[in-house]
Amino acid sequence: MHKKLKTLYLTANGFGKVVVTADTVLRGILRAKDGTPPPAMFRNNKYIVNLYAHLRQFYDSLSYIGDWQDAFARSPRLDVEVCNINNLVDFGRCLLKIRSYDLIVVSHAAAGDDMTILTKAAPLLARRDCPMLVFIGNEYDLLDEKIAFMQRVKADRICSQLPFNAASYLYDGIDGSRILSMPHALNPDVYRPPATDDREVDLGFVGDIYWPFVGDEERTHLIRHFEACGAEYGLTCDIRAGQMVRLPRDEWAAFLRRTKGLIGAESGTYYLNDHGKLLTRARDYNLKENQQASFAEVFEKFYAGVTPGVSGKSVSSRHFEPIGAKCCQLLLEGDYNGTLTAGEHYIPIKRDLSDVAEAVRAFKDEGYRRKIADQAYEHVMDNHTYARRVEFALSTLF
Template sequence: MHVLVLYWHPVGAEMRPAVNTHLHTLDMLPDLEVEYCNAYVELPDEVERAHWDAVVLHTTFLCMRWSDAFTAYALRIAWLAKRECLKIAIPQDEYDHSEILDEWLYSLGVTHVFSNFDEGPRKLLYPILHDRASFSVVLTGYVNQEIVESARAQLLPIAERSVDVVYRAADLPYWFGANGQRKVAIGRLVARGADELGLKTDISSRPEDTIYGDGWTRFLLSSKSVTGCETGSTALDRRGEIQASIRAMLAADSALSFTQVAARLPAGWDDHPLTAIGPRHFEAVATKTCQILVDGHYSGILEAGRHYVGIAADFSNLSDVLERVRDDAPGLQMIADTAYEDIVGSGQYTYARLAEQFATALGTRPAAR
């Protein structure tokens, strides 16, 4: 079977290991001839002329739907609509320009969508495709076996780690809703509370402090705990209109707070719990770093009190949680060990699982475990 995978990544830029592993999941399947084409540059003419049994539209490729250059970008790939083959889309951030995504996939004749959400919000996210395409529920990321193996050789007991709490997150704009603001707030609040207790932290939202590759694994291995919350959004921005409205407000008054902006937007704009477990949660598990997370569903995989120490949504118990980080290394170790056994040890959340879903969609043999 001849499969084309279209992705988008700036030439010469380093790709995060989680993204690279996700992109190359098809390499785990036998009997496939896979060609990866980076749509960051003009696709060679032979890509359009070649015979493909299946075309996979990677999440990085589909992210172009919110680019200012989207119209020209979509025209470059319009030839795909005429191809009679399997077409599999793997979008993420489906709440962002959701109707643009839905229309684009429909116009290209996508036959199968790998969605991060179950059928509950499906019609909301895909008003056209929800009953026209086949859907499979997948995760935003999985246990990366390379990180597991790398970490295993470097693991220290939590009591012997030099940092108490670590965290990295970008300052997300207001149009990601309350959950986006929560990602920003938790770093700030944990840093302040930890400082009051004399804990050692490495917490930043500055772009220049972003950590890539093996450095990220070492970063997690250095710390007793890592904080965070669910990935995703509580805002549904169907065509980018929420973003446009917020940009206009901030252009007129850059000092507006999130609360002030939210009050000026249509009722219910931020009432969509489109959140999930993310790759960084699996990376923390793989390094046996105890997670202190805002309570959430985490795709039904992480359980508060068993796999992570729960922080109330209003942060009312944050002091107690940080005191536990300071005083209860054995308890943190037990949670980290349990998470490792249940998630890494079970083998249920590896990229082989995603490969099996690809195999089903493609009608091929599954990956060997």
């Protein structure tokens, strides 16, 4: 039997100065756990109370964060040590022994919302004696910082959620790195079919309405259509859409098990023009200067008259999770990284919604709906679990 590879898995539980202070002082020094209350003598101290309030899991509603970590931890080839980089005590210990590892994995959570800590640690991470996998989270944000980090540490593999041609367009200039298209996948231990198929909801959705800077409203129009017309189709709908409308992993899995079907579309943008810089400008304006801007205003300011370049539209974890629960999907037509086929793994709807009534009729045919859900389940279990993704990534290194 081969010796397991000693693996350092870098993650992050949220971001920001308060989070780092809480994780370093409370978790790193005092060894506090989630939910630990402040000592009685400090319960009137607002700063201390706020620090203790940060002893929680900030990414609980982003299922893929836990799913990727679980898949690496369960790999029979790996002996995994998980390190939260916001806990500077533990992260410092890991950096001191950086040359003792056989593999380093930088997760989506670590290379996602804030690059401050990883950027400062880059010179030490570059001294490793082993391969490094970097999974890029929140792929359209802080892109210049993420590319600079990967160049500085000489990342061996760049793992992108995007289709390969889009990932190559963004990252091809990083010397010595091989780009892997590594979309999210299914965790069948969490997302599984119900014990009985007695589902109370016909059609559901839980998620954010995309900000205008993304550059299209196709998904939003689909959601709003079923909000307004679901009952007219004779469907019982549970649609929860807005800003930051998400469920923790177990609640989301339970929602899927009681729902016959889910609506959705590819994630991301059509506008990766200028290596993502156009999108960055639109994003900065929308989020930092004018959060109340309408879609029409943002589109006119940044995208009107612009021919979309390389598309960043992609499959997401939210497409695989329903499949694990055998929940049939009605999705806007798209490529979905080449992982899902229209009419075989989901019921397609044209982007202009011109055939939506036809798609609903197909969905209401119980035999057809079950056939689509079963085919999608078998396909994903064979090809698109997180365990398969980890196995593939390792096969490119060892």
